[in-house]
Amino acid sequence: MxxxxxxxxxxxxxxxxxxxxxxxxxxxxxxxxxDLAALVADGLLDDPAGAFARPALNAFMAQxxxxxxxxxxxxxxxxxxxxxxxxxxxxxxxxxxxxxxVADYVDFWSSxxxxxxxxxxxxxxxxxxxxxxWRYMPIGYHGRSATVVVSGTPVRRPRGQSxxxxxxxxxxxxxxxxxxxxxxxxxxxxxxxxxxxxxxxxALDHVFGVVLLNDWSARDxxxxxxxxxxxxxxxxxxxxxxxxxxxxxxxxxxxxxxATAQEPAPAAYLREEPWALDVALEIELNGEPIARTNARxxxxxxxxxxxxxxxxxACLRTGDLLGSGTISGPERAExxxxxxxxxxxSEPLPLMGGGERRFLEDGDEVVLRGVAGDGDGAVALADxxxxxxxx
Amino acid sequence: MxxxxxxxxxxxxxxxxxxxxxxxxxxxxxxxxxDLAALVADGLLDDPAGAFARPALNAFMAQxxxxxxxxxxxxxxxxxxxxxxxxxxxxxxxxxxxxxxVADYVDFWSSxxxxxxxxxxxxxxxxxxxxxxWRYMPIGYHGRSATVVVSGTPVRRPRGQSxxxxxxxxxxxxxxxxxxxxxxxxxxxxxxxxxxxxxxxxALDHVFGVVLLNDWSARDxxxxxxxxxxxxxxxxxxxxxxxxxxxxxxxxxxxxxxATAQEPAPAAYLREEPWALDVALEIELNGEPIARTNARxxxxxxxxxxxxxxxxxACLRTGDLLGSGTISGPERAExxxxxxxxxxxSEPLPLMGGGERRFLEDGDEVVLRGVAGDGDGAVALADxxxxxxxx
Numbered sequence: 001m002x003x004x005x006x007x008x009x010x011x012x013x014x015x016x017x018x019x020x021x022x023x024x025x026x027x028x029x030x031x032x033x034x035d036l037a038a039l040v041a042d043g044l045l046d047d048p049a050g051a052f053a054r055p056a057l058n059a060f061m062a063q064x065x066x067x068x069x070x071x072x073x074x075x076x077x078x079x080x081x082x083x084x085x086x087x088x089x090x091x092x093x094x095x096x097x098x099x100x101x102v103a104d105y106v107d108f109w110s111s112x113x114x115x116x117x118x119x120x121x122x123x124x125x126x127x128x129x130x131x132x133x134w135r136y137m138p139i140g141y142h143g144r145s146a147t148v149v150v151s152g153t154p155v156r157r158p159r160g161q162s163x164x165x166x167x168x169x170x171x172x173x174x175x176x177x178x179x180x181x182x183x184x185x186x187x188x189x190x191x192x193x194x195x196x197x198x199x200x201x202x203a204l205d206h207v208f209g210v211v212l213l214n215d216w217s218a219r220d221x222x223x224x225x226x227x228x229x230x231x232x233x234x235x236x237x238x239x240x241x242x243x244x245x246x247x248x249x250x251x252x253x254x255x256x257x258x259a260t261a262q263e264p265a266p267a268a269y270l271r272e273e274p275w276a277l278d279v280a281l282e283i284e285l286n287g288e289p290i291a292r293t294n295a296r297x298x299x300x301x302x303x304x305x306x307x308x309x310x311x312x313x314a315c316l317r318t319g320d321l322l323g324s325g326t327i328s329g330p331e332r333a334e335x336x337x338x339x340x341x342x343x344x345x346s347e348p349l350p351l352m353g354g355g356e357r358r359f360l361e362d363g364d365e366v367v368l369r370g371v372a373g374d375g376d377g378a379v380a381l382a383d384x385x386x387x388x389x390x391x
Numbered sequence: 392m393x394x395x396x397x398x399x400x401x402x403x404x405x406x407x408x409x410x411x412x413x414x415x416x417x418x419x420x421x422x423x424x425x426d427l428a429a430l431v432a433d434g435l436l437d438d439p440a441g442a443f444a445r446p447a448l449n450a451f452m453a454q455x456x457x458x459x460x461x462x463x464x465x466x467x468x469x470x471x472x473x474x475x476x477x478x479x480x481x482x483x484x485x486x487x488x489x490x491x492x493v494a495d496y497v498d499f500w501s502s503x504x505x506x507x508x509x510x511x512x513x514x515x516x517x518x519x520x521x522x523x524x525w526r527y528m529p530i531g532y533h534g535r536s537a538t539v540v541v542s543g544t545p546v547r548r549p550r551g552q553s554x555x556x557x558x559x560x561x562x563x564x565x566x567x568x569x570x571x572x573x574x575x576x577x578x579x580x581x582x583x584x585x586x587x588x589x590x591x592x593x594a595l596d597h598v599f600g601v602v603l604l605n606d607w608s609a610r611d612x613x614x615x616x617x618x619x620x621x622x623x624x625x626x627x628x629x630x631x632x633x634x635x636x637x638x639x640x641x642x643x644x645x646x647x648x649x650a651t652a653q654e655p656a657p658a659a660y661l662r663e664e665p666w667a668l669d670v671a672l673e674i675e676l677n678g679e680p681i682a683r684t685n686a687r688x689x690x691x692x693x694x695x696x697x698x699x700x701x702x703x704x705a706c707l708r709t710g711d712l713l714g715s716g717t718i719s720g721p722e723r724a725e726x727x728x729x730x731x732x733x734x735x736x737s738e739p740l741p742l743m744g745g746g747e748r749r750f751l752e753d754g755d756e757v758v759l760r761g762v763a764g765d766g767d768g769a770v771a772l773a774d775x776x777x778x779x780x781x782x
Contacts, residue, residue, distance in 0.1 A: 131618045141620040142533035158703035229532040230621020237703040312549035312628040
């Protein structure tokens, strides 16, 4: 594991366990873990609610921006050696668990190039490839919270029904089109009230932090089942996220102009100064980078996603996970899924290590990486990895 | 409130609160509530885990069929006066809360007539009206768990984007097509393991009980947003369920032949002896029944839904809520939504009390009712009511 991107500018939160001890909250610093519950016990950190001694970050996440800022400042001082020299536990000596209990998981579809590519592939007759609503609202759907897993969890190839012959009956069996989706995941801290929409300009107050997210997808299952109610079994078998949640505060310096301007101008409830996060992203397959893109290719911001999600009165809960949708840029090498990289298998992706890929094979290991900035000020999102095991 | 259908044959579980006391578990008997935590305190009921003193039924639900059967038998003996004469609290003296914490909420689409009707309405060019997958699998989608509310919670008319003129730009405002959906909701008790499909013949071991469910829907929002990822804001603002969960054990005597045979025969993982629940259902609008149907019109069983939901390796959690989908029969008066009853507003429904309805108006109150059998052996599902308040 590398320490680059995990300096004082990042300080992501996670849940770790040492052999024989209960899980608790920690902060990653370099290749070490700062034990927050131990700091509290030593009188070095305030935690009246006992949030850091729990097996999930939710209680801390619910406390809101002022509490997050106070803890972050205190941890930064401690790790700068200003107040004390806290001990770090080696990353290799801990097990990393799912950092928070997921409330509702919503997956958006907010990258223009990905939406156009998947429209061309899944609905070849459709012209234009975007559905009529796409430029008016951040489209999304609810996913399965139960199957959000932490990086490192093996992913079993799902079984289900697909229809390889468009005119024939469906067949049942292991998915033949297992895929990755490279996404950011935004983690909700502060809840909102039922019936009260969150204004777009207040939306970021609710966002605790960011993870990388692999929305594993079985394209053949998805293609057969999705009309008219959307993806179900093709997505619900596993969604992997980073074990460390990078605070939004760490990413504020990396706000940038989105790669694509919003046209037409969105409805008033979605209107804000355009912004995106300048985070370089990469998909690695068996150690070889196969795609490089950037979160600036997201057309809709998470603030707009939250304003949209709640405009009908739906509430946010602590632990809600908002996937950005697959992030793709305009070039082939910038596509965030094998569906796009191999154009649904019709243009196999040659691998430098030999061979080629249409979709994932058993034994394949996928790692998602992300980093904002460089040098000492770099902020990395923690890798998300997963290995495919046979059905 | 009526006691009919709440005799010894039913004994549904809920969570109630008396002024100044913490919420706890109870069983409804007639017009009274049996306080389970008080029975435990009096030594009349076993509860080593303290499950009945909690504000949600989940801990009890997780214990599985043997524990459910033992508690049910014990409560039946107590209420028969065999062992003691427990006191009942008058229903009017308690507040009823959401009976369990909802884990994942999945809404299926398992009534043939409803699926055909909605296909004809939403996709008028589609011939046949059913999508190709419908007769091969129980199609469903994930809904928003955060907004599942207990009967009696007011429902605020949602705002959002719709496109009244199919060729024009969308407009933002209160939904003009607010609707009800009459469904059963199956409540998962025993969880299952990630990566291990639940065989159809074991699926009912996981089902704790049944509620009525009103899947409130904003048809105009839904129509604009649903392609290709399915319903989102059109459904996510509120889903109302009964305050009492009728145990599956109470409904076993009402297993019946489904109204429609499955043709073609389903895949092996979905194959079982065909069955449905013979539960008479009704929608009441402002005190007037506007539709009467029966759960026998469900084409797919909850066992098949569970087998399908998990065949890709997805797991069940305690508290999962599985909506059946709107239940409609072949006749107009048997349609489980205003969308169908008024054919998307084109055939207004005349009301006996005067006037007519295309969709719901502010101030309208909707009650869903359900009962299996009659006389002393009748088993009622607890009413689900909700009143529309303006946007």
